[in-house]
Amino acid sequence: MSTVGAAPGPSYIGVSYTLRSWLTTHDHKRIGLLYVASITFFFFIAAVAAAIMRLELVTPAGDLLEADTYNKLFTVHGVVMVWFFLIPSIPATFGNFLLPLMIGARDVAFPRLNLASWYVYSLGGLFVIITLIAGGVDTGWTFYTPYTTMFSNTHVVAAISGVFIVGFSSIFTGLNFIVTIHCMRAPGLSWFRLPLFVWAQYATSLVMVLATPVLAMTLGLVAIERLLQVGIFDPALGGDPLLFQHLFWFYSHPAVYIMVLPAMGVVSEVIACFARRPVFGYRFMVYSLLGIAVVVFTVLGHHMFVGCQSMYSGMVFSLLSFLVAIPSSIKVFNWTATLYRGSVSFEAPMLYALGFIALFMMGGITGIWLAALAADVHLTDTYFVVAHFHYIMVGGAVMAYFSAIHFWWPKITGRLYPEAWARFAAVVMFVGFNLTFFPQYVAGFLGMPRRYHAYPPEYEVLNILSSAGAAVLAVAYVLPLIYLGWSLLRGPLAGRNPWAATGLEWQTASPPPRENFSHPPRVNGPPYAYETERGDGP
Amino acid sequence: MVPEALAPAAPQFEDREQRRAAATLGMWVFLATEVLFFGVLFGGYAVIRLLNYDAFVVGSHHTDVVLGTLNTAVLLTSSLTMALAVRGASLGQRRATTGWLVLTLLLGLAFLGIKAVEYHQEYQNAVVPVLAFDYQGPHARGVLLFFYLYFVMTGLHALHLIIGVAVVGVMVVRNRRGDFGPEYHIPVELTGLYWHFVDVVWIFLYPLFYLVARV
Numbered sequence: 001m002s003t004v005g006a007a008p009g010p011s012y013i014g015v016s017y018t019l020r021s022w023l024t025t026h027d028h029k030r031i032g033l034l035y036v037a038s039i040t041f042f043f044f045i046a047a048v049a050a051a052i053m054r055l056e057l058v059t060p061a062g063d064l065l066e067a068d069t070y071n072k073l074f075t076v077h078g079v080v081m082v083w084f085f086l087i088p089s090i091p092a093t094f095g096n097f098l099l100p101l102m103i104g105a106r107d108v109a110f111p112r113l114n115l116a117s118w119y120v121y122s123l124g125g126l127f128v129i130i131t132l133i134a135g136g137v138d139t140g141w142t143f144y145t146p147y148t149t150m151f152s153n154t155h156v157v158a159a160i161s162g163v164f165i166v167g168f169s170s171i172f173t174g175l176n177f178i179v180t181i182h183c184m185r186a187p188g189l190s191w192f193r194l195p196l197f198v199w200a201q202y203a204t205s206l207v208m209v210l211a212t213p214v215l216a217m218t219l220g221l222v223a224i225e226r227l228l229q230v231g232i233f234d235p236a237l238g239g240d241p242l243l244f245q246h247l248f249w250f251y252s253h254p255a256v257y258i259m260v261l262p263a264m265g266v267v268s269e270v271i272a273c274f275a276r277r278p279v280f281g282y283r284f285m286v287y288s289l290l291g292i293a294v295v296v297f298t299v300l301g302h303h304m305f306v307g308c309q310s311m312y313s314g315m316v317f318s319l320l321s322f323l324v325a326i327p328s329s330i331k332v333f334n335w336t337a338t339l340y341r342g343s344v345s346f347e348a349p350m351l352y353a354l355g356f357i358a359l360f361m362m363g364g365i366t367g368i369w370l371a372a373l374a375a376d377v378h379l380t381d382t383y384f385v386v387a388h389f390h391y392i393m394v395g396g397a398v399m400a401y402f403s404a405i406h407f408w409w410p411k412i413t414g415r416l417y418p419e420a421w422a423r424f425a426a427v428v429m430f431v432g433f434n435l436t437f438f439p440q441y442v443a444g445f446l447g448m449p450r451r452y453h454a455y456p457p458e459y460e461v462l463n464i465l466s467s468a469g470a471a472v473l474a475v476a477y478v479l480p481l482i483y484l485g486w487s488l489l490r491g492p493l494a495g496r497n498p499w500a501a502t503g504l505e506w507q508t509a510s511p512p513p514r515e516n517f518s519h520p521p522r523v524n525g526p527p528y529a530y531e532t533e534r535g536d537g538p
Numbered sequence: 539m540v541p542e543a544l545a546p547a548a549p550q551f552e553d554r555e556q557r558r559a560a561a562t563l564g565m566w567v568f569l570a571t572e573v574l575f576f577g578v579l580f581g582g583y584a585v586i587r588l589l590n591y592d593a594f595v596v597g598s599h600h601t602d603v604v605l606g607t608l609n610t611a612v613l614l615t616s617s618l619t620m621a622l623a624v625r626g627a628s629l630g631q632r633r634a635t636t637g638w639l640v641l642t643l644l645l646g647l648a649f650l651g652i653k654a655v656e657y658h659q660e661y662q663n664a665v666v667p668v669l670a671f672d673y674q675g676p677h678a679r680g681v682l683l684f685f686y687l688y689f690v691m692t693g694l695h696a697l698h699l700i701i702g703v704a705v706v707g708v709m710v711v712r713n714r715r716g717d718f719g720p721e722y723h724i725p726v727e728l729t730g731l732y733w734h735f736v737d738v739v740w741i742f743l744y745p746l747f748y749l750v751a752r753v
Contacts (some may be wrong), residue, residue: 106549184560211574213571214574217578232585238590
């Protein structure tokens with residue numbers, strides 16, 4: 001499908017080994033790896049918070065933690081996981097690394113802005129660490145007013161500052177990607193020849209750029225209101241708390257799709273490669289990505305069904321929320337259809353990708369329950385909601401993140417990982433995840449409320465199961481650290497294209513040279529030019 | 539020393555045209571984010587005004603409509619001079635461009651000066667929330683919110699204008715140095731886009747704060 005010459009010269013890693021060369025780099029590939037290091041750090045901070053909470057919930061009584069400490073733990077877990085891990089997880093790492101490679105460019109459009117985004121992210125992270133050291137924050141990741149503006153005695157402003165700052169790093173990334181995809185595509189790479197991963201990054205970037213400023217300004221107003229005791233969100237000051245919730249969810253519901261759209265891009269690449277077939281219904285996949293990016297801006301009201309929003313807006317938001325199911329189901333249908341009559345093999349990236357589909361479907365279907373007005377009155381603020389969004393964010397986004405790590409590991413590092421261990425970890429992760437979160441569906445359906453450190457004894461068995469699952473999940477998250485670390489030092493060399501995958505990124509060396517391609521590539525055909533053994537390709 | 543392959547000016551672009559397209563699109567996307575930044579405030583304004591309409595009428599009558607109108611004229615004129623500067627740059631008229639840019643800069647400063655006078659008056663009239671607020675008439679709480687929004691929104695606008703003035707200043711220096719010509723003047727063009735955006739924001743702020751039930 002394209003012609004790329006041999007790439008002489010050192011790889012992007014071999015250009016220089018100094019710390020300074022990493023911290024001042026403008027190379028999109030290195031910036032991607034800087035993000036990998038940072039988000040891994042924050043992932044483990046937030047994971048430890050979750051582990052302590054699961055430990056507390058093993059027994060019904062609040063015997064391990066004070067209620068206040070528990071509140072701080074779930075706030076830290078939410079804030080860090082959402083803004084410091086999930087939002088940047090795939091876009092800032094694999095998006096940065098792969099986007100220019102996939103479109104045959106030398107770099108993103110604005111490399112300096114790209115580096116700046118990582119520094120801004122780090123500055124935001126610093127604020128979060130300061131918040132933690134100073135004693136934490138207990139508002140929940142949603143920062144609802146008037147609790148945040150009037151009543152909380154914890155470090156709300158520091159935490160808000162961290163989230164405010166980190167928002168700019170996603171705006172920078174989104175802006176960079178949009179311009180890069182528009183302006184930097186290789187000759188012949190028309191819009192409908194783009195890999196779906198690139199389309200997914202495009203849709204994600206649109207959401208990032210349009211939603212994040214709203215969050216930043218809203219949280220800025222909350223901080224002013226808390227500091228000066230004048231503002232528009234606190235009813236005691238004449239404000240409207242529902243206004244805050246609308247503005248907050250204008251960002252935070254689309255934010256779920258900042259996490260999941262790139263995951264869908266990853267899964268599309270992986271499924272096509274390991275089914276050896278072009279993605280079924282390519283154009284529908286594109287339209288559904290864009291469709292999701294539009295529709296998610298219209299569903300924010302489903303977070304306020306019981307929050308004194310009018311009944312009629314509740315009905316409209318319920319209907320609009322159902323609509324998200326349509327493009328999402330198109331995607332699941334098309335992935336499944338891609339497998340049909342393919343030569344499917346089950347390498348680790350594929351196991352993770354199939355896990356994604358299963359868990360995303362579970363999360364999506366329970367989302368329909370929650371979008372239904374009457375059901376939501378019963379389920380809102382229960383563990384059912386917790387299980388629902390963890391199926392999407394952890395089951396969906398994190399599984400896809402691990403799929404991407406394994407799929408592109410040979411490209412990024414130039415080495416192969418141990419396949420047997422990786423498959424084992426994928427299975428452990430799937431089992432551990434379900435064991436952790438499926439009981440939470442049941443507990444929530446039976447009425448167990450979220451955000452309490454103690455609970456009635458009838459939920460004990462379900463909570464023990466969930467905590468046991470969390471332990472299994474922890475093993476699954478630590479395993480890759482070990483065998484990927486081994487691979488980094490001892491893994492066999494991968495060569496350009498160990499998966500025999502299509503896509504421009506596989507046609508340059510592994511790891512790629514600084515300028516990505518020795519000659520600018522040309523593209524003459526559609527993506528996913530896989531031929532199945534039966535010869536029934538496109 | 540940083541190795542050459544990592545040097546700052548990574549030549550990521552194929553040619554000048556691609557660079558120009560990228561810079562222009564980047565600016566438009568940035569302005570889209572700005573619209574959403576201000577959008578939160580306009581949305582908040584709409585809700586609070588619906589809930590406190592009478593207070594907003596009172597509040598609006600406490601603003602200085604003469605100075606506000608004068609400022610609107612100053613800013614609109616600055617958009618004209620900015621547009622002429624961009625035209626001058628694209629035609630390669632370096633001296634004319636410098637002149638128009640300087641005039642734009644001065645009009646921007648004039649706007650900020652008049653705005654400062656207004657803020658001072660409001661301070662003396664004790665309608666500045668937190669710092670000096672002593673309004674005792676009807677709808678006191680709503681009037682407080684009106685002036686809270688007034689200071690947040692016009693303050694953020696003024697901040698944007700200060701940045702704009704600084705950038706125009708840089709453009710004056712670069713233009714005098716001979717950086718721009720008919721072939722390359724994207725920075726002037728993009729500065730113009732930003733300047734017009736800040737101007738458009740004011741066009742919305744002016745009626746929302748100065749003209750409530752005043753016509």
